[in-house]
Amino acid sequence: MKIYDSLVIGGGPAGITAVLYLMRAGYSVAWAEQLSPGGQVLLTESIDNYPGFPDGVNGWELVEKMLAHLAHYSPERYNQAVSAIEVGTEQHTVTLETEQLIARTVIICSGATHRKLGLPNEQKLVGRGISYCALCDGNFFKNQDVAVIGGGNSALEEALYLAKLVRKLYLIHRRDVFRGDKVYQDKVLFLADKIEPVLNTVVTSIHGDDVLESLSLCNVQTQEKRELKIDGLFIFVGFEPQGQFLPAGLARDPLGFISTDAEMRTNLSGIYAAGDIRSKLCRQVTTAVGDGATAGHAASIYLEQFHA
Numbered sequence: 158m159k160i161y162d163s164l165v166i167g168g169g170p171a172g173i174t175a176v177l178y179l180m181r182a183g184y185s186v187a188w189a190e191q192l193s194p195g196g197q198v199l200l201t202e203s204i205d206n207y208p209g210f211p212d213g214v215n216g217w218e219l220v221e222k223m224l225a226h227l228a229h230y231s232p233e234r235y236n237q238a239v240s241a242i243e244v245g246t247e248q249h250t251v252t253l254e255t256e257q258l259i260a261r262t263v264i265i266c267s268g269a270t271h272r273k274l275g276l277p278n279e280q281k282l283v284g285r286g287i288s289y290c291a292l293c294d295g296n297f298f299k300n301q302d303v304a305v306i307g308g309g310n311s312a313l314e315e316a317l318y319l320a321k322l323v324r325k326l327y328l329i330h331r332r333d334v335f336r337g338d339k340v341y342q343d344k345v346l347f348l349a350d351k352i353e354p355v356l357n358t359v360v361t362s363i364h365g366d367d368v369l370e371s372l373s374l375c376n377v378q379t380q381e382k383r384e385l386k387i388d389g390l391f392i393f394v395g396f397e398p399q400g401q402f403l404p405a406g407l408a409r410d411p412l413g414f415i416s417t418d419a420e421m422r423t424n425l426s427g428i429y430a431a432g433d434i435r436s437k438l439c440r441q442v443t444t445a446v447g448d449g450a451t452a453g454h455a456a457s458i459y460l461e462q463f464h465a
């Protein structure tokens with residue numbers, strides 16, 4: 158069985174960058190990504206904080222440019238999900254859907270997925286009024302009334318996109334102020350005719366049999382309750398790590414994200430993590446690229462001992 162110098166898990170900006178750095182260093186690389194490369198970036202209509210694009214850039218366009226850069230190299234692609242990682246001393250075994258791969262280093266860039274509210278009816282009504290992606294599903298709600306839950310950058314960005322399509326948008330947040338960047342908050346306030354902030358409020362229940370009909374809301378300060386009739390609900394309340402395959406003994410924070418040092422090294426020798434799967438404060442395309450570059454470089458230095 159062939160032994161790779163490195164196996165990169167995940168095809169988002171962190172994974173793409175890690176593959177690029179390892180290939181440029183001359184190492185053999187296996188790249189496991191079940192879906193099309195790009196990750197969460199493909200679900201973003203416009204990215205306006207990535208250096209070099211002062212007018213913003215579509216998520217799919219940025220991914221195309223990243224992949225075009227990577228086209229100069231030939232990592233061995235595996236379009237399969239990872240189910241397990243068996244950690245060894247100098248090499249590690251990664252189990253895919255139909256085969257196993259062996260690598261001296263593993264860089265985990267599997268990303269994160271949108272956190273659910275955990276309310277009854279939520280899962281049942283996904284695709285029937287409930288969504289976690291405005292770019293994917295926004296067109297289904299043209300000239301209708303929708304709600305967005307969340308107060309961070311993702312929620313504000315998606316609300317601004319949806320405001321171009323819908324008749325009315327309720328922006329629900331459990332705190333008294335939004336947490337997103339001021340530039341997004343200012344844009345939301347500018348669209349007061351379209352976007353109505355609903356602050357200090359949580360959703361207590363979701364109603365609808367075959368399709369979404371309404372939400373029950375509760376003001377966390379006054380305990381006042383109300384029902385909000387809407388056609389669509391978009392949920393952006395944070396992320397959960399995609400790490401069902403992570404090995405036992407790998408250090409993780411209380412939310413399940415992987416703990417690393419500044420060089421993206423985990424507590425397990427030869428195992429690195431980069432991007433949204435990593436425990437950190439800021440999850441952006443820019444930080445994912447930086448993580449991927451750091452992990453790829455750190456793994457390259459580690460691999461020098463096998464090629465001396």
